Amino acid sequence: MMRSFWRSAFLMLGLVVAGASALANSIAVDVSGYGTTRDQALGDAQRAAVESGLGSAITTESYVKDFVLQSDRVHSIxxxxxxxxxxxxxxxxxxxxxxxxxxxxDENKLNGNINTLLSQIDNPVSVITISPVQRGLSTQAAAARTQLSQQLLKQGFKIISQDISAELREDVASIMDVAMYTKTAASLALKHNAEVVWLLSLTETKGAVTYGVQDMIANITCQVVNTTTGDIFAEAIVSGHGLNIDKAIGKGVEELAAELVNQVKVRFADQAQQGSVFTIRLWKVPGYRLVRDFKKALTQLPGVRNIKQVSIALEDDPESSFVEFSLGYRGTSGELLDGIYDQLPDSLESLDVRLQKGNQLELEL
Incomplete structure (x- = not known):
């Protein structure tokens, strides 16, 4: 959904949707929260109150649905x-x-945060690194990385300062296959909880001489890679001109940011809105106690939302007993599976994989 549409939606203030009533400079909402501890559930309820309060200030139902996808970011803001x-x-x-x-x-505070939300709601958490295709000019490439970081910070992006350039170059060695190094970069950036990685490379050329002054040109290439899929979803090639290479890099980075920022916002938002619904079926369940333990483990997974128990069959023969859940998760089935194993209690340590296909997981005890 386009940012301009969201801006229009935010400006349609003053109307109340179901579940909220407007008071003088405040909005009253009734909401609930869910968690493995009372404090966690209470915090979740307060986050839901912020979401509902914003929902009462806009008229676009579809935006409210999209907004919920960004709830963690919005709650922190x-x-x-x-x-x-x-x-x-x-x-x-x-x-x-x-x-x-x-x-x-507090309606005043909520409305006061709208501009901040507008600038940040679709900004993926980013890592900026030097592409392994870069040859030489390490100082200039590092300067471009620093300046791009500054440009993105001005646009409200959260930048992870970790530089993965050396690790990336070591991992891909001399392999210059685009699919290989972009996916490797995505994997490395994901370890630092980044949602996208910006891959920069730079070459330097000399332009025309005018009145005895040499024009310097910084040719900058940038690929923006989704860390979840490893796919390039935005890229640009720009040329910055200046009296020296530093000024040329500055001009080039400004042009690069102008070309890519909105492109990245829109495409990342589109992918976030699509989301992924996974089904997880757990076989050989001996009793409801283990169903409860498994559900508790799912609720503790980062990035998991809307966990629903779809069906359950507890038979006399555990071999045919199962429980099935659906949940929302922005990531791959492999990442979801890794997260599940990280959260397993002792009662589920025998868990094994029966099927991993698309967004469907079948596990067994």
Missing amino acids: SSGVVKSFTITKEDFKDGMWEVYIHAIV
């Missing part, structure tokens, strides 16, 4: 928006807490 809350109900069942609250959202 909108801290302090919930003025007060009272717990109306709380429940602990099967090892999980659910807390209901009546919250008062």
Whole structure:
């Protein structure tokens, strides 16, 4: 969805959607939160209050749905928006807490954060690195990396400072296959929780001599790679001119940022909105206690949302017993599987993979 559309949506203030009522300079909302601890559930409820408060300030239902996909980022930006809350109900069942609250959202603070949200809501967490195709000019390439980082920070991007250039060059060695080095870069950046990696390379040429002054040209190439898929979803080649190479790099980086920033925002947002729904079926379940343990492990996975128990069959013969969940996750099935194994309690340490196909996982005990 286009950023201009979202800006228009944010400007349609003052209307109330279901579940929220507008008060003088505040919005009252009734929401619930979910978590493995009471504090976690309470925090989740307050985040939901921020989302609902924003929902009451805009008229576009589709945007509210898209907005929820960015809830973690929005919650961190909108801290302090919930003025007060009272717990109306709380429940602990099967090892999980659910807390209901009546919250008062500060409309002034919420609206005051809108420009910040607009500038950051579609900005993927980024790592900027030197492409392994770069030959020589290491000082100039490093300068381009620094200046691009500064440009993206001005645009509201979160930049991870870790430089993976040396590690990337070592991993790909002399292999100059594009698919190989972009996927390797994506894998390295993902270890630092980056959502995209910007791969820079630079060459230097001399332009025309005018009135005795040599024109210097910095030719800068940048590929932006999605760390989840390893695919290039934006790229640009620009040429910056200047009286010396430093000025040429500065001009080139400005042009590069102008060409790529909105392109990256839109394409990353499109992918984020698509999301992925996974189904996980756990076989050979001996009883409901292990169902509860497995569900608890799923709730603790970073990036997992909307966990739903789709079906369950606990038979006398454990071989035919199963439980199936659906959940939202922005990542690959392999990454989801790795996350599950990282969170396994002792009661599920015998877990093994029966099937891994597309967005479908079948596991067994």
